[in-house]
Amino acid sequence: MNFMASKQPENSLLGPEADSQRTLYPYVTGTSVVALKYKDGILMAADMGGSYGSTLRYKNVERMKAIGKHSLLGASGEISDFQEILRYLDDLILYDNMWDDGNSLGPKEVHNYLTRVMYNRRNKFNPLWNSLVLGGIKNGQKYLGTVSMIGVNFEDDHVATGFGNHLARPILRQEWHENLSFEDGVKLLEKCMRVLLYRDRSAINKLQIAKITEEGMTISQPYSLKTYWEFSAFENPTQGAVGSW
């Protein structure tokens, strides 16, 4: 007996019809981003892979972009959501420029904006499936922060997303120090990226390192890391192993 069939209003986010309008899981994803503060600003590294589940579908994805004059954004997670975020930030920077008042949004402000965007999407149960790293320098003040897809954010001297938290942060905790030179910073990032390459299934050996200083943002040409696979322990891994056949 159905006296008053409870009907959802057309624009409601509840009910089965609405699920096609909400992010349930990611499709094309990027893996870790690693970043650290160094003497002149921020260094950030990310590989160029876009995975479609277990397939390596795209091998030329730039997962780091300059935002305005002072910031650099790196993203892991759903690539299409990253592109959407870039469109939001385009508008943000455009309106900031159109004031033409000599002021410009610094990395702290952009990070705060992104945090609010991510948190609000999470509140509506329709998240942007990304972990973002926002770094920059303005008026000599270096800033490096991160936001997750549910809005958890913080800033630190070095940050990473995804697997980077497990594999790169311990290395950075051990070896990072204030006022790293550019060369030392790059070496440290490469050390982290190499470990990720060996141990993260979705990492590929084609990465870029981006740097942001007071002068601006530069991003390296894609390049690959040297790897070594001839460790004797791996040459004949089952030799000497106890087995039943």
Place this chain on the structure above:
Amino acid sequence: MPKQQANWSPYDNNGGSCVAVAGADYCVIAADTRMSTGYIILTRDYSKICKLADKCVMASSGFQADVKALQKHLAARHLIYQHQHSKQMSCPAMAQLLSNTLYYKRFFPYYSFNVLGGLDNEGKGCVFTYDAVGSYEKVGYSSQGSGSTLIMPFLDNQLKSPSPLLLPVQDAVTPLAEAEAVDLVKTVFASASERDIYTGDKLEIVVINADGIRREYMDLRKD
């Protein structure tokens, strides 16, 4: 194909412990500075303490994004209050506001476990303790967060107030001096860091008294 369920949770627990102790003319609010998720430490230097008004400080542990949003909300409401009343909100007033704010999201809660500490209108220390949906109580001391199960019994042992059921109504504030209370808080966190994996790195202590607000730090175990 059966209907797909979302495989993400809008909540996360970023861990940490908070404590507040009220004295005759001071209030000590403390929290560790570790932020974690699962078995990972995200950062060792994150403040869980937020000054809401001149004589009113809140420490919150739980889901950091909700905590941040809650702090922003309260700060905004306090600003409006100041514009409308030409004065700062008292601690008891902020306490009620926090409770109402939390209950407002009763059906999609702020996953935030708060202790509010400060001085009331007479300059006496007061501590309010909350659950995630706004149920609150004025107490002499409290702890919330991942280490609270370890900390609270110890505080009960050291600071036990007379039963609130007794008549005449007895005060819950501790007779301890400010320095002794700060020392107790340091001891409590050092102990909690031994056994609670989510508590550690650094302790941030805020002391409010007639002279104003003072901040102090102490290193804790980093493991």
